[in-house]
Every structure is written in structure tokens, then in C-alpha cells.
Amino acid sequence: MAAGTVVIVGGTQGLGRRLAERFADDGHPVVISGRDSERTAAVAAQIGSAVRGVALDLAEPTQIAASLAGIENVEHVVLAAIERDSNTLREYDIAKAIRLVTLKLVGYTEVLHALHPALHDTCSVLLYGGLAKERPYPGSTTVTSVNGAVETMVRTFALELAPVRVNALHPGIVGDSPAWENNAAMIEAVTTRTPIGRTITMDEVTDAALFLLRNGAVNGVNLNVDGGWVFG
Numbered sequence: 208m209a210a211g212t213v214v215i216v217g218g219t220q221g222l223g224r225r226l227a228e229r230f231a232d233d234g235h236p237v238v239i240s241g242r243d244s245e246r247t248a249a250v251a252a253q254i255g256s257a258v259r260g261v262a263l264d265l266a267e268p269t270q271i272a273a274s275l276a277g278i279e280n281v282e283h284v285v286l287a288a289i290e291r292d293s294n295t296l297r298e299y300d301i302a303k304a305i306r307l308v309t310l311k312l313v314g315y316t317e318v319l320h321a322l323h324p325a326l327h328d329t330c331s332v333l334l335y336g337g338l339a340k341e342r343p344y345p346g347s348t349t350v351t352s353v354n355g356a357v358e359t360m361v362r363t364f365a366l367e368l369a370p371v372r373v374n375a376l377h378p379g380i381v382g383d384s385p386a387w388e389n390n391a392a393m394i395e396a397v398t399t400r401t402p403i404g405r406t407i408t409m410d411e412v413t414d415a416a417l418f419l420l421r422n423g424a425v426n427g428v429n430l431n432v433d434g435g436w437v438f439g
């Protein structure tokens with residue numbers, strides 16, 4: 208049987224892009240999304256000829272369904288997008304906070320609402336949360352809250368989409384990801400508190416994502432991938 212389509216929301220860079228590359232290499236048709244249509248199409252073309260780009264903004268959820276219309280034979284849905292909101296109580300930016308809350312809570316949910324008719328029984332879904340749910344830092348209130356919410360969303364999604372499996376991955380700081388390339392202080396701080404003595408890598412997170420997506424017995428799981436940082 209031909210490989211099903213893998214939809215990766217937030218697939219233009221970082222962890223979503225790395226996973227898109229792995230599925231494209233394995234012969235899957237892949238749909239990646241980003242906010243800008245030209246950038247998304249250009250990244251899709253760089254990854255491979257069976258990769259298509261779709262532009263959508265998860266913080267504008269009423270427009271998501273139209274952007275995803277026509278996608279069929281879905282095997283995996285991956286929700287990897289984020290707009291980082293470094294936002295302290297003392298200098299609180301309400302608009303930025305609302306965008307991130309909408310993006311992960313309403314946007315992730317609306318993607319699954321829009322795509323659920325295209326999901327067959329053996330499909331699986333993966334949400335990206337993050338270890339900020341347990342390891343806060345100054346300014347992380349929104350990030351910590353939405354990633355904590357991802358942990359709970361997995362449970363209702365797994366119930367409502369059954370027998371489709373739904374899991375979440377909660378990475379620690381991914382040292383070689385674009386998100387932290389200009390933040391050596393954060394990498395250093397996390398390294399000193401991580402039992403494996405280093406930050407985790409994009410490839411390690413991607414391997415964990417493939418396990419959650421492909422293992423037919425794993426369902427409703429929130430998996431921390433953090434090198435033990437949570438105990439450090």
C-alpha cells in the first residue's frame with residue numbers, strides 16, 4: 208500500500224522540519240505548514256519533490272480549515288508550531304500572550320477538527336509540548352501554561368479520536384535547534400543541571416517522535432525527552 212500523507216504543522220524549521228525530512232526520506236508524501244506561503248513553498252521544495260507547503264496561521268484559527276481543505280489519506284498529523292512568548296509579569300504583552308495561547312490551545316485543536324475526516328483508524332497524532340511545563344524560567348508563564356495544557360489535551364484527543372492514537376512529546380532545551388542558536392547562556396545553564404551533561408539534540412527528539420508516531424501500542428502518552436533535566 209502507498210505510504211500515507213504526513214501533515215506537519217510548523218514544518219518550515221526546527222524540529223518540525225527535521226521530522227519532515229525524515230518522512231520524506233522514507234518515501235511519504237509530506238505536507239508542511241508555515242505562516243508565509245512563499246517561504247513555506249520554498250522550504251517544501253528544498254526538502255523534496257513529494258513535499259507540499261501550505262500557509263496557515265494557528266493564531267487565526269477560523270482560517271485553518273480552508274487552508275487544509277483537500278488533504279486526504281493522512282497517516283500522521285504532527286503539531287509542532289510555536290511562537291515563543293518571552294513575557295514577564297512586569298512587562299506583560301497581552302497581544303503576544305493571546306497569540307501563543309490561541310496557537311497551541313485553539314489552533315492545534317482546530318487542525319485536528321479540520322483533518323479528522325481524513326484520518327483512518329491506524330493514523331496517529333503527535334503534539335509538541337515542552338519541558339517548560341515543569342521547568343519554568345522568568346518570562347515563561349505563557350509557554351509553561353500552554354505546554355502544560357498540551358499534556359491534558361492529549362487525553363481528550365485520544366478519547367475523542369479513538370482508535371486514532373494521540374501522544375505528546377515534551378523536549379528539554381534542544382541545544383542544536385534554531386530556537387537557541389543565540390542563547391549560549393540558556394544552553395550553559397541547562398547543561399549544568401542535566402544529568403547527561405549536555406543538552407539534547409534535534410535527532411534525539413526526532414527519533415522519539417518517530418517512536419510515538421509509529422508504535423501501535425503507545426497512546427495517550429506524554430513523553431519527556433530531556434536527558435534527565437527535570438531531575439537536575
Ligand SMILES: NC(=O)c1ccc[n+]([C@@H]2O[C@H](COP(=O)([O-])OP(=O)(O)OC[C@H]3O[C@@H](n4cnc5c(N)ncnc54)[C@H](OP(=O)(O)O)[C@@H]3O)[C@@H](O)[C@H]2O)c1
Nearest residue numbers: 217218219220221222241242264265288289335337381386
Ligand atoms: N527547540 C526547543 O528547544 C524546544 C524545547 C521544548 C519544546 N519545543 C517545542 O517543539 C516544537 C518545535 O519547536 P522548534 O524550536 O523546533 O520551533 P521553531 O524552530 O521556532 O519553528 C516554529 C515553527 O512554527 C511555525 N509557526 C510559528 N508561528 C506560527 C503560527 N502562528 N501559525 C502556524 N505556524 C507557526 C514556524 O513557521 P514559519 O516561521 O515559517 O511561519 C516554524 O515552522 C514547539 O511546539 C516547541 O514548543 C522546542
